[in-house]
Amino acid sequence: MDTYREFELGRFHFRRDDYFAYVRFPTQRGGSLEHRMDIHAFLRALVRDVAWGFFYGMIKFDDIFGTINHYGEVEVFAGKYCGLYRERGLWHEERLKTGEVEGVFRAMLEDWVPEDFDPFVAPRETGLAVGPKRGSNLGAIGRRRVVTERMIRQEDRRDPDYPVNDAFKGMAFQYGEMHIKAGHEGKFGLVNLFEYLARSDVTWNPSVVSVVEHSLFCPTTEEHALPVKHGNDRVEWFIQLNGQIDWEICDQKTGAPKAYVRMRPGDVAAMPADIQHQGFAPERSMLLVWENADPEMPQKVRQGAVPGDPDKMVTLK
Ligand code: PHB
Ligand code: FE
Numbered sequence: 087m088d089t090y091r092e093f094e095l096g097r098f099h100f101r102r103d104d105y106f107a108y109v110r111f112p113t114q115r116g117g118s119l120e121h122r123m124d125i126h127a128f129l130r131a132l133v134r135d136v137a138w139g140f141f142y143g144m145i146k147f148d149d150i151f152g153t154i155n156h157y158g159e160v161e162v163f164a165g166k167y168c169g170l171y172r173e174r175g176l177w178h179e180e181r182l183k184t185g186e187v188e189g190v191f192r193a194m195l196e197d198w199v200p201e202d203f204d205p206f207v208a209p210r211e212t213g214l215a216v217g218p219k220r221g222s223n224l225g226a227i228g229r230r231r232v233v234t235e236r237m238i239r240q241e242d243r244r245d246p247d248y249p250v251n252d253a254f255k256g257m258a259f260q261y262g263e264m265h266i267k268a269g270h271e272g273k274f275g276l277v278n279l280f281e282y283l284a285r286s287d288v289t290w291n292p293s294v295v296s297v298v299e300h301s302l303f304c305p306t307t308e309e310h311a312l313p314v315k316h317g318n319d320r321v322e323w324f325i326q327l328n329g330q331i332d333w334e335i336c337d338q339k340t341g342a343p344k345a346y347v348r349m350r351p352g353d354v355a356a357m358p359a360d361i362q363h364q365g366f367a368p369e370r371s372m373l374l375v376w377e378n379a380d381p382e383m384p385q386k387v388r389q390g391a392v393p394g395d396p397d398k399m400v401t402l403k
Contacts, residue, residue: 088219091197095190096180098162102128102198104217109151111164115175121150121164125215126205129198130313133205133227134291136191140184142377143384144317146362149341152314153187157381160187167317169340195227206288208309208370229288251307253370254284280327283307283372290365292375300380308367315341317362319384321396322377326353329371338362359387359394 093100099110107128110120131147138145140160146152149168154161165177199205201221202213206229250257259281266274282295283305290312292304308331317338324333326349335345338360347355357363365373380386387394 090219091193093190093194095162095187096182097178098164098180100190100194107198109164111178113165113176113178119165119176123148123151125198126203126209127313129195129203129215130205132191133195133199134314136188136195136227137229137291140187141316142322143319143359144338144362146315146317146341147313148315154317155319156181158184160184162187167339167341169342172340196222196224199223199227205313206291208289210309229291248285248287250281250284251286251370253309257284259284279305280372283327289370297379300378300383302377302379304375304377306373306375307370308365308373309370310367312365315362315364318357318359320359320378320380320387321394321399322357322375323396324349324355324357325374325376326351327372327374329367329369331365331367331371331373334364334366335361336363356396356399358396 090102097112101108101110102125105125106122107125108120108122110118112118128147131145135141135145135147135153140153140155142155144152144154144167146167150171151164152162152167154163159181160183161179161181163177163179165171166179168177171177197219198215199222200213200215200217200219201223203215204212204223204226205215206226257280259278261276261278264274264276279295284307286293286307289307289309292306294302294304296303305327308329315336324331328351331349333347333349333355334343335347335357336343341362344361349355383392386392393399
């Protein structure tokens with residue numbers, strides 16, 4: 087019978103069985119620890135870490151295991167950003183070349199994601215990843231964040247391929263009015279962001295729809311739980327478009343709880359650079375994530391050249 091492969095990355099060891107993923111690592115205080123995660127939670131986090139190129143800053147798969155993007159290199163850690171594990175010396179960290187981490191993570195996805203499980207969609211829309219090895223789902227795990235490459239009305243632009251998600255059936259998409267000067271008809275077009283999002287076939291996977299210098303608008307549809315705890319290395323903004331998302335905000339270094347935020351349509355939140363956040367959406371909802379892609383930003387925040395605390399950026403008083 088075909089069985090799941092085991093993987094090594096530096097001194098980390100990864101294996102899976104029918105229900106769990108296991109990460110084994112040497113600890114500061116000697117010996118080794120094996121950390122266990124539900125296989126769905128592990129694969130949902132893993133596929134995003136790879137698809138997002140390790141994202142901005144820290145991606146925690148759970149309270150124990152994760153990565154930090156150093157843009158060219160990746161810190162892979164276990165226990166280091168969990169208060170208790172850190173205090174007790176039960177942690178390990180390695181800084182590796184991005185390509186090496188990506189190669190192992192990608193191979194793990196190819197081997198561990200079975201043909202009937204899609205880690206990008208909502209739980210109600212997919213089968214389970216439990217049980218013995220059966221095939222793979224390369225199409226699902228090969229998805230990347232959709233980056234708009236063409237202007238709206240350029241002739242060769244593709245129309246959306248995807249049907250309106252069941253959760254948004256019946257939603258009215260009202261297009262605006264446009265009056266274009268003669269001779270410029272082919273250059274302009276209208277999009278309806280709600281329709282674009284209603285047709286999204288993935289959850290918790292922002293797509294970049296506008297780029298103005300370093301300002302990226304990354305709307306996304308959400309349902310169930312964000313599969314990672316994101317510890318950003320810069321300030322990030324959330325604008326809730328519809329539905330509801332509850333955010334758990336914890337200290338980035340220790341995981342200690344700091345705040346709960348409930349966002350309803352029209353609510354705007356700015357996440358400081360020293361926290362981690364994880365969102366929970368009880369039903370499919372639409373969120374606009376606004377990121378600053380300035381590659382100097384982590385350094386500017388570290389040096390205090392720009393605030394990592396949004397309260398100091400704008401006066402909300
Ligand atoms: C985030 O970490 O800020 C994040 C990631 C994915 C989403 C939404 C927010 O879909
Ligand atoms: Fe984030």
